[in-house]
Amino acid sequence: MRxxxxxxxxxRYLKKNKGAMLGxxxxxxxxxxxxxxxxxxxxxxIEQSLKNNLKPGIWANNPTNILGTDEFGRDLLxxxxxxxxxxxxxxxxxxxxxxxxGGTAGIIAGFFGGKIxxxxxxxxxxxxxxxxILLAIVIVAILGRGLDxxxxxxxxxxxxxxxxxIRAETLVxxxxxxxxxxxxxxxxxxxxxxxxxxxxxxxxIIVYATLSTGSAILDAAALGFLGLGAQPPTAEWGAMxxxxxxxxxxxxxxxxxxxxxxxxxxxxxxNLFGDGLRDSLDPKLRI
Amino acid sequence: MKKILVFxxxxxxxxxxFAGCKTAEKALVTFVFAKGDAVRLDPADVTDGESITxxxxxxxxxxxxxxxxxxxxxxxxxxxxxxxxxxxxxxYLRKDVTFHDGTPFxxxxxxxxxxxxxxxxxxxxKYGEWDYWGWCFGEIAKTEKVDDYTVKIxxxxxxxxxxxxxxxxxxxxxxxxxANEWGGQWFTxxxxxxxxxxxxxxxxxxxxxxxxxxxxxxxAKIDKLIFRVIDDPSARLLALTKGExxxxxxPNPDDLENIKNNPDLQILSKPGLSVGYLxxxxxxxxxxxxxxxxxxxxxxxxxxxINKQDIIDYLYKGTAIVAKNPIPPxxxxxxxxxxxxxxxxxxxxxxxxxxxxxxxxxxxxxxMPVSRPYMFDxxxxxxxxxxxxxxxGIDAEIVSYDWGTYLDKTDNGEHAMCLxxxxxxxxxxxxxxxxxxxxxxxxxxxxxxxxxxxxPEVHRLNMEAVTTFDLxxxxxxxxxxxxxxxxxxxxxxxxxxxxxxxxxxxVKGFVLYPTGDYHFDATYFEGEG
Numbered sequence: 001m002r003x004x005x006x007x008x009x010x011x012r013y014l015k016k017n018k019g020a021m022l023g024x025x026x027x028x029x030x031x032x033x034x035x036x037x038x039x040x041x042x043x044x045x046i047e048q049s050l051k052n053n054l055k056p057g058i059w060a061n062n063p064t065n066i067l068g069t070d071e072f073g074r075d076l077l078x079x080x081x082x083x084x085x086x087x088x089x090x091x092x093x094x095x096x097x098x099x100x101x102g103g104t105a106g107i108i109a110g111f112f113g114g115k116i117x118x119x120x121x122x123x124x125x126x127x128x129x130x131x132x133i134l135l136a137i138v139i140v141a142i143l144g145r146g147l148d149x150x151x152x153x154x155x156x157x158x159x160x161x162x163x164x165x166i167r168a169e170t171l172v173x174x175x176x177x178x179x180x181x182x183x184x185x186x187x188x189x190x191x192x193x194x195x196x197x198x199x200x201x202x203x204x205i206i207v208y209a210t211l212s213t214g215s216a217i218l219d220a221a222a223l224g225f226l227g228l229g230a231q232p233p234t235a236e237w238g239a240m241x242x243x244x245x246x247x248x249x250x251x252x253x254x255x256x257x258x259x260x261x262x263x264x265x266x267x268x269x270x271n272l273f274g275d276g277l278r279d280s281l282d283p284k285l286r287i
Numbered sequence: 288m289k290k291i292l293v294f295x296x297x298x299x300x301x302x303x304x305f306a307g308c309k310t311a312e313k314a315l316v317t318f319v320f321a322k323g324d325a326v327r328l329d330p331a332d333v334t335d336g337e338s339i340t341x342x343x344x345x346x347x348x349x350x351x352x353x354x355x356x357x358x359x360x361x362x363x364x365x366x367x368x369x370x371x372x373x374x375x376x377x378x379y380l381r382k383d384v385t386f387h388d389g390t391p392f393x394x395x396x397x398x399x400x401x402x403x404x405x406x407x408x409x410x411x412x413k414y415g416e417w418d419y420w421g422w423c424f425g426e427i428a429k430t431e432k433v434d435d436y437t438v439k440i441x442x443x444x445x446x447x448x449x450x451x452x453x454x455x456x457x458x459x460x461x462x463x464x465x466a467n468e469w470g471g472q473w474f475t476x477x478x479x480x481x482x483x484x485x486x487x488x489x490x491x492x493x494x495x496x497x498x499x500x501x502x503x504x505x506x507a508k509i510d511k512l513i514f515r516v517i518d519d520p521s522a523r524l525l526a527l528t529k530g531e532x533x534x535x536x537x538p539n540p541d542d543l544e545n546i547k548n549n550p551d552l553q554i555l556s557k558p559g560l561s562v563g564y565l566x567x568x569x570x571x572x573x574x575x576x577x578x579x580x581x582x583x584x585x586x587x588x589x590x591x592x593i594n595k596q597d598i599i600d601y602l603y604k605g606t607a608i609v610a611k612n613p614i615p616p617x618x619x620x621x622x623x624x625x626x627x628x629x630x631x632x633x634x635x636x637x638x639x640x641x642x643x644x645x646x647x648x649x650x651x652x653x654x655m656p657v658s659r660p661y662m663f664d665x666x667x668x669x670x671x672x673x674x675x676x677x678x679x680g681i682d683a684e685i686v687s688y689d690w691g692t693y694l695d696k697t698d699n700g701e702h703a704m705c706l707x708x709x710x711x712x713x714x715x716x717x718x719x720x721x722x723x724x725x726x727x728x729x730x731x732x733x734x735x736x737x738x739x740x741x742x743p744e745v746h747r748l749n750m751e752a753v754t755t756f757d758l759x760x761x762x763x764x765x766x767x768x769x770x771x772x773x774x775x776x777x778x779x780x781x782x783x784x785x786x787x788x789x790x791x792x793x794v795k796g797f798v799l800y801p802t803g804d805y806h807f808d809a810t811y812f813e814g815e816g
Binding site (some may be wrong): 252 | 520669
């Protein structure tokens with residue numbers, strides 16, 4: 001009889017989940033697109049040619065610009081391909097920042113308890129009382145516009161949720177026998193947290209991080225749409241929507257539709273995969 | 288018994304029904320117009336069209352423009368006469384006018400309205416910046432009451448466009464009672480003599496005015512006038528198509544074709560007295576100054592790098608013409624002999640290399656957040672310019688603030704390059720060449736000249752032109768100013784736009800002014816009153 005490890009187990013369950021596999025496929029496709037953007041994109045994403053502005057794409061026999069051009073005559077397909085770089089990196093980096101901040105706060109709060117817990121969790125509660133996009137806008141207003149600042153802002157807004165999840169898990173783990181044991185043989189608090197607690201609270205974080213990446217991309221697009229994220233001429237999906245939405249009433253539907261579809265597909269990918277991951281990582285949900 | 292009851296009931300119903308018909312008064316006519324929000328509602332303390340177009344309906348000046356033109360006719364003054372040397376102007380005022388708050392209109396009100404801007408010791412002076420007074424009325428030495436209905440204005444120097452400037456919003460007459468009551472907050476409680484009275488201003492949402500039932504002239508045809516704040520031209524058009532609003536300003540050029548094909552809508556257009564430009568900050572004493580822009584070769588390079596024709600054709604969609612001078616060709620004094628800097632990135636790169644920037648440089652490019660009559664979508668135009676500049680190696684970051692902040696910061700010179708524009712207040716080149724390009728207007732903090740272009744020769748010519756009354760001679764002087772501006776390139780002049788407003792088809796009576804003013808007193812709905 002073969003002995004399956006937890007990882008094998010997870011992968012086996014994941015493979016069975018068609019939704020999760022579709023999600024993974026979408027994510028991998030977009031990641032590849034982002035990495036190889038300069039090789040795939042037929043044109044430069046920022047080179048404009050006003051003479052060719054708002055040209056329809058392949059459906060109107062325009063083989064040069066498959067998805068048409070935007071209001072500055074830039075190739076829409078190339079912009080979407082390059083936009084994947086921005087959107088994905090924003091998603092990953094923002095969630096990483098959130099995990100770093102929220103994770104640290106959560107594990108400290110859970111592990112030490114008492115006053116420290118009280119203080120950290122009340123701060124978290126205050127942050128929860130603000131809608132996340134509003135909080136992000138406030139932070140961007142303080143830090144200034146720009147993609148880097150948008151990533152930090154989104155990261156900060158994700159921190160409270162992560163802190164709460166990790167704290168709850170830490171509370172459970174810290175009372176287990178192996179943690180008690182580690183303490184008994186004189187392991188320092190930091191060592192106990194990093195070596196014994198952290199690995200055992202990872203699985204809910206991984207699920208949450210995957211799901212959050214999708215919403216972080218969406219938030220970055222929202223900030224871009226409001227003009228607070230990526231600045232022109234950077235090809236960012238949200239900013240693409242914002243700069244072209246005047247054109248939609250004029251009948252130029254493609255400038256709006258394709259970046260929208262790109263956002264939707266990426267977010268869908270992360271959500272499907274995240275859901276699948278949760279199902280397979282949580283033994284309680286397995287039958 | 289039952290039958291009687293039925294009769295009684297039927298009788299009651301009938302009576303009620305008919306009574307309803309008899310007493311039903313004509314419904315109030317509300318007109319809703321979609322535009323950007325005002326900044327302040329004190330006529331003397333604003334510089335932006337969004338505020339002015341609201342106040343046109345609340346306030347009046349001593350004289351006014353004939354509807355649709357820049358010809359001056361009597362308004363609150365029934366007549367006026369200049370002294371033989373052109374230095375003393377006597378205005379005879381109407382005697383039957385009261386302000387919306389009941390204060391009688393008289394010489395005291397006129398003196399208050401003028402002196403509060405001019406006299407630094409005036410108790411109201413501290414509540415405003417009074418930018419326009421400095422730009423257009425600096426020649427007024429004092430305003431005095433002769434008797435209750437006669438006012439004498441004394442000038443330091445003869446000023447040729449004087450009577451035209453008297454029709455401007457800056458010298459609208461305000462109620463001294465209400466201004467003194469509110470002090471520094473008066474700009475949210477405007478009280479004038481105009482055909483509409485102010486009701487409320489919910490910032491960012493709407494401004495409501497009501498018909499002035501005691502108006503001395505022809506009363507307004509609509510009962511309520513609401514300016515709804517919708518910043519985005521597409522959203523405005525949607526609201527207009529759905530009938531939520533009855534008129535809107537500055538449609539998106541992309542939508543013009545659809546508007547023309549919609550039988551519910553009508554387009555009103557007129558060549559505007561306007562210019563849209565890119566100003567390059569030359570003021571060494573300003574916080575945003577970059578030394579690159581102190582070099583005329585860099586400024587010329589930028590003029591060569593921008594493809595204006597493409598911007599006009601593909602972004603303005605033909606609703607504007609390329610500008611080569613700071614004044615529009617519809618204005619007298621236009622110098623048609625000037626040869627514009629042609630689009631030539633190669634030459635631009637050479638000029639940059641000559642100036643010592645072969646690899647270009649980093650800078651910023653400010654874009655207004657709102658559509659203006661001279662520039663419908665500044666961010667788009669900024670993006671196009673950014674790409675043009677990138678081709679010659681100049682890396683420009685686009686910067687934007689909300690409208691009020693944008694104006695304040697550009698007045699302070701916090702930009703390196705900024706987009707702005709101007710709609711003429713009166714039909715005289717002085718209004719462009721003095722207000723926007725004279726060293727006098729380049730004071731940090733209240734600059735109309737946001738390029739901080741300070742050429743003493745321009746100043747000399749401008750001064751000579753306003754103290755000369757011979758039109759041919761003035762034309763010659765202004766043509767020379769344009770030559771200097773062309774050589775020094777403080778601006779890249781971009782476009783002279785056509786003013787475009789869209790209304791529901793049943794709206795009649797509205798007239799476009801070359802100055803971009805909106806007067807709604809003659810506006811009505813066809814088929815109603």
